[in-house]
Amino acid sequence: MARVVRFHQLGGPEVLRIEHVDIPDPSQGEVRIRVKALGLNRAEALLRAGTYIETPTFPSGLGLEAAGLIEAVGPGVEGLAPGDAVSLVPPQSMVRWPTYGERINMPAALVVKHPPALDWDTAAATWMPYLTAYGALIDLAGLRRGDFVVVTAASSSVGLAAIQIANRVGAIPIAVTRTSAKWQALLEQGAAYVVASGEEDLAARLAEISGTQGVRVVLDPIGGPIVAPLTAAMAEGGIFIEYGGLSPEPTPFPLFAVLSKRLTLRGYLVHEITGDPVRLEAAKRFILDGLESGAFRPVIARTFVFDQIVEAHRYLESNEQFGKVVVRV
Known part of the structure; x- marks a missing residue:
């Protein structure tokens, strides 16, 4: 028993x-x-x-x-x-x-x-946070050095794993959190920038940070009204990866941002990685390497x-x- x-x-x-x-x-x-x-x-x-x-x-x-x-x-x-x-x-x-x-x-x-x-x-x-973040950022988005990547719900285990993975490949992680209470802790965990979405104009702040380059990748488990300002700050050809639906509010479709910038909006579940032996093996190698080197904590x-x-x-x-x-x- x-x-x-x-x-x-x-x-x-x-x-x-x-x-x-x-x-x-x-x-x-x-x-x-x-x-x-x-x-x-x-x-x-x-x-x-x-x-x-x-x-x-x-x-x-x-x-x-x-x-x-x-x-x-x-x-x-x-x-x-x-x-x-x-x-x-x-x-x-x-x-x-x-x-x-x-x-x-x-x-x-x-x-x-x-x-x-x-x-x-x-x-x-x-395994859940690092596989989720790896599958979205590396396997799907092909995150690379110099990319601006926005991570919402940044203080979650997946958000923190995503920040570490972004730093591992030389990307620039922008952590989005609701208030400034976790601001310093997110910086200490490797976020290059922190934006408090409940206290700042999210689209304007992201545009200020990313400049003319714009945000190429967004990783979001929330949905709801936050989708509009996030897509407004994205670069042409950017990819928005949605892996959750934490917001109780309806999620608007950002039609004009998607059209004008040729954005990809992609739903994602970690099962895409765990259900594919080849992709899973690549993910395990990437994560184990990061753990052994100390890059992932x-x-x-x-x-x-x-x-x-x-x-x-x-x-x-x-x-x-x-x-x-x-x-x-």
Whole structure:
């Protein structure tokens, strides 16, 4: 028996329960992992609330990130053995492959032997943000030296990973945050510029920063009214990558900016990378290289223990965090 987190109805953090379940032996191509830490993501709160791209089947597990020790390997697994320290690439379905548990079975293809220097918390905080940012900025946008790139929700784990990736390739990251409260912290994390969208004219400030060159890449998980000023500051031929929909307000289509500047507006999910073995392998090499060199440093906002999973989800939805929320198991 192992403790796992499940929910039996949609709702707020209070619907999460810690329950005891039997964990079977790993099947063909699977490994069983003794989990040491979990990384929390907005997607998990959305699944719990019934607003995610997946539909839970009750009782439903959840979770996309974890790190721990391999306890057992199933038939057909090569290159992994009991005792290996590993972390997880987010599964295509967290309903099928939930990570919130003391012990979990996962496909071996999603398991990464992470650098020994990573502690459990940091390892659990790595793959979702860096894969998401890599897929958008490097794989899709082809971000290059000298490009201005705007990162909204910049204090999120994906936003901070995007800033580090931009610096890694010599691009110029502009962090957009709602207020100036996190201004200095974003500069310390590598943002070349910080814009407080609730306190400044966003389009004017971005135009002032990028000058005649303009912003070539925008990475945004918000949508809503902010799309108009962001596209207004973009360069001809720029690409706007939308990977979320956090705004409760309607998202206007910036018709004249798109036409006059020949912009590409691109919806994006990290599944595009994790579901393609070739692209995933390239992403893992890029991220592992950055981790080993010290260029990539996952930022952890706060840690909780497993029994505090409800409190951890409340904090996840508070918008107070700077970086990743981690739960130790």
